[in-house]
Amino acid sequence: MKIGMLVIWLCILPFLLGAEKKRLDEPLSSRTCNYVIDVYLDTENKKVKGKQTVVFSNPSGDTIRTMPFHLYYNAFKNNKSIFNTGHSRIPREIPDEEIEQGIWGKMQVLEVKDAEGRSLDFGYIQPDTDNKHDHTVLEVRLEEPILPYDSCRLEMEWISNIPKAKARTGYNREFFFMVQWYPKLGVYEPAGSRFAEKGQWNCHQYHPNTEYFGEFGVYEVTIDLPEKFKTGASGFPIKETESGKDRKKITYLAEDVIDFAWTAHPGFIEIIEEWNGIEIKLLIMPEHICNKERFLKAAKNTFEFFEQYLEKYPYPTLTIVSPPFHGLFSGAMEYPTLITSPTLCDLPAGIKTTETLTIHELTHQYFMQMVATNEQEEPWMDEGFTSFFEAKILDKYYPEGVVDLDYFDIKVGSAELRRGRFMSTYNPKVNPLSDFGFNFKHGSSGDIFYGKAATGLMTLEGLVGEEVMQEIMKTYFHRWKFKHPCRNDFLEIVDEVVGKELGQEKKEIANDFMKQLIYGTEVCDYSVASITNFLIPEPLGYFEDDEDCKFPNEEQWENEYLSKVILFRNEGITVPQEIRIVFDDGSEKLEYWDGKKRSYEFVYRGQHKIECAEIDPGLKIPLDKNQINNSRTIKQKNNGLLRATVSLLTWMESIMAGLGTLI
């Protein structure tokens, strides 16, 4: 062996050993669809040339004759794709200069061969619409079908134009954010799994309103790119070599993931820290380095939370990409073991967007990456669950709130912010959670996927208690990690756990509530309609004895009241309620109402008047849209209103005094 070779070996040996240590001891998932990809990044012409070997194992007893692939880049191929014409909550304008210069992102598959080396036929299909201009799904027709539980290997070659700063993906200046960037096989659903009545491919077109769905597998991706670029990707690097003049080849391995994302920028600073055996790699721009600790702390808090609540994060690495300002198109997004979370150093420290985004995207590693629900059909099952946990983690580790502006006396917690955003949405009844995500066409989709679902889960937790809720989540996670559940699978577990822990009655309550939440479009509002205290008069006049007339103050008579609280259910959702009733001697009663009728009353007879009544004093039902009418008091003892009036007064004076300088 030559000395030079030895030196090179000695240099890369620790690297290789490190990489070896990160490999998982045993597979976490079924590894149904595995990729080996070689990709050449042409940073000059913003093109990618790729070759991939896909090995797919038929998970069913069906014989499969075609294989559909997502070609997400083709969403940016023309202005008639459903991505560019469908309803969306993300903006998608195409700049005039790109139209004039003919800059469109696209992906063209050049050749597909099977294991025998036969060139296969392929073409675009539109499973969801009849829009022939949409080329986001490519169907490969096999010469030889895949037999039950057999596997199939395809060799594919493609070339693509990287889109310029489009939704979540593309390039701008020297920032490349490579997601949805390779031909990605759909998910085969055997009969009985999710909503499949018979075996079927699940491969939707690229709808602007919804995200993705992918099969578990191992990705080995070799990226050839200019030397000066710093990279980050799903998984971890296992090999790095030179590749011609000023170029390098770097190979990443990601095991048991549903997708593969990577990014490159020459300006990234790489910060690596370890937490409990997990390597956290932060790719950050120099101008954002001030927030370094905020990212790392948020990631560690999330890891710690889930280790206690569900299970330790099983992957060896997490890459956090904090994109440059010119890379904001990448958004805040989640990919397997790689997340993006933008930050700004000039924002006030009391605004916790850096933490919120990091915690949210990292939580997605559990809900969408490990528990791989279909984000296109049931977006609430990843966004709602994630928002539910995001609020839990933030309110636990950042009790000062996610918006904390001392000067204005403003403090807002994560859970209440999430609830408030949903409550303020334009139309909370526009679609039920059970509708497929891309069928939300008339707005409010985000508030419903995230807000209604998260607030609904918080309400479920209120109904069953924190411990049982954790048990539900744990059971759900353990049973469905590295698989593809749907809402029925979750509902089954709610029934099972609540039934086991709290009995039949609570099980029915939880089941009834979840059905209203998922399949219904109604909202929830209960109120205290009135409180009355009627003084029972002393008996005067003739009673049983016609000879004996009773006169005032003749006999000892103690004042007694007939006191009544009337409650209303103002909206469609029914949910059982606790009611706290306070009497004027300070004594309290905690009552229960099944919440079903439109109105209900509690009546008391005694020496004390009811002073106030409060529905849901423990704030267990955050889904109640108006918490102000949940309580009523006979006399307001609190001077909160005085405070508000005084501060309004001084604000108004300030404004007028300010405007006075214009006179």
Add this chain to the structure above:
Amino acid sequence: MLYGILFSVALIMAYTFHHYIDDRIGNSLMIGKMISGFNYTLYTDFMNHYGVGANILFNQNVFLILIYLVISVFLMGGILGTYRHHPEKYESELFWSKAGSFFGRMLRVTLFFGFIHALIFFIFWQVYFMVIQGGSPYNLENEGIIFSAPKFIIPIYILVASFFFMWHDYAKISLIHQEHKWVFRSILNSLKFVLKNIGKTWGLYLLNVILIGLLFLVNYFIGNLFEISNTATIFLSFLCTQIFVILRLGFRLINLSSANALFTTINKVKKT
């Protein structure tokens, strides 16, 4: 008196607001949350369910503020008239007659300068917008300029704008002193005056601006000194802010009277 009017108008606004909230949600226990300041849930639930009325009140307040501004224009004639003639003691007759006779002209001066101030602001905003290239991630490499540009633009704006505010003040003073029928004569004369004595006039004005800035700082620190938790602290904070408002108005008057004094002395010197 200016304070009295200011306070009354603000009181009307705050009272209608108070009355509205009290009427709608006054008997809810949620009112207790208001004591610790802004409560997000209370705010969203209130705006979602009772917000229509609050919006009407808001629009009405805009109208009330306009009335206040018109009254201020009216009073300005009286204030400056009193300064000019500086009688031994305050004469209400003089005040009201000046207020009445100069109202129309004062209003025109106000409108003219209102336009000028808006123009200056617009120009600076446009410059900022151009410098940051629309603040778009497509045009900018990083966000640095969005935050660093104001560090230069705002001080320059304060300097430039204070010149126009000063000119505005001298235009009013000159209008009162020289009693021109045609307001543009005063506006032009005052510009000549200001430019001729730029050192003194602008210096004095900037000094006043700095004093007001200091006043704001003091108010900020006092405001942070104690936590509001009961009726006593509510009134304490109320008193503090009222003193602050009175001081602000007082400073404004001192500002005008010092400008008036400067105007008078310089013109006297010229005449002799």
